[in-house]
Amino acid sequence: MPGDRLTNEDRRHIAASLAEGLGFAEIGRRLGRPASTIMREVTRNGGPDHYAAQQAQEATERRARRHRKAKPPAPPVGDSSYGRDPQAVQNLVESFAGLLEQQGMSRTAARVLACLYVTDSGTLTAAELVERLHVSPASISQTMGFLEQQGLIKRERVPGGRRERYVLDDDLWLRSTLAAMHMNDTLAAASQSAAEVLGATTPAGARFGVAAEFLLLVNETFRRVMEQWQRNQSDRNAEHQP
Structure with missing residues (x-):
């Protein structure tokens, strides 16, 4: 066979x-x-x-x-801080990464973000990511370049050393949403222009006009959410001030 x-x-x-x-x-x-x-x-x-x-x-x-x-693969490296079960943490990484993959992110990028997200520090070196995800250093380097370009992570030097580490902060979803809003604005402008070219009363022109209206409405909702988020952040910061 x-x-x-x-x-x-x-x-x-x-x-x-x-x-x-x-x-x-x-x-x-x-x-x-x-x-x-x-x-x-x-x-x-x-x-x-x-x-x-x-x-x-x-x-x-x-x-x-x-x-x-051949030597069996190394067991998953989870975070045992605060008495956590390392295997449960590893399962969380995989399930959360799966959700990110469903949103269109590559498997390695999704696993990197999930791995960073479950750490209390929000930081890991390339070597630590290689160990945790069992992928090649080249794969991590390429993935980090993409994530950094998208504004989803930051790169910083380890204090007192030559190594670099990758940082994920609490503004990840804020930056991601802002990037989506920028793309929506661009698409809305292009759709409005297309409606004018095709004729707003024609079926094709109307289709673009509806798309522009929807995208602008989505962004207006996002802007209200951002304003509310900023007010909540200001309130939380005021609560922690002496």
Whole structure:
């Protein structure tokens, strides 16, 4: 079957077919396998001129044994502060990241933000993120560049050292909402212009006119929410002043 591993008999058939001068596509057709599968099998075991069924079988078995003996992945790194269950924290990171993914964010970016969000300090270094998320340093670097560009995180130098750490503060959703408002304003202006070009009374023009009206109404609601948020923040700050 195409999804099954090659057997010793398959490998003997491959060796015999190569000796006949058959190509990968024809060998694959006879075995009911993709040509790419045959090509990988032959290439990793000496090539068309040196492929031997028994040696290929033994090499495959050695690779399988090494894979079984491989060190198991490290357990998830959760935050055990305040007596928290690290596994429960890790589950929270994954579930919260899943929600962010549903909003269109990439998996790594969503997991990074979730991981930062559940820390009490709101800060982690690249090395700490690599350890917690089990991804490559290059993946973290690329993701952080994107998040920083979007204004979702900040980068700062670790005091007394050369390393940098990434910071997520309480204004994350404020900045995200402001960015959405800016995009809504741009889309509303473009929609109004489109309605004028197409004719406001035509079906296409009316469609753009309705879109502009809706986007402007959404932003007006957002502005009222921002004003209320600022008043709440001022009240909270006043309560904490001596």
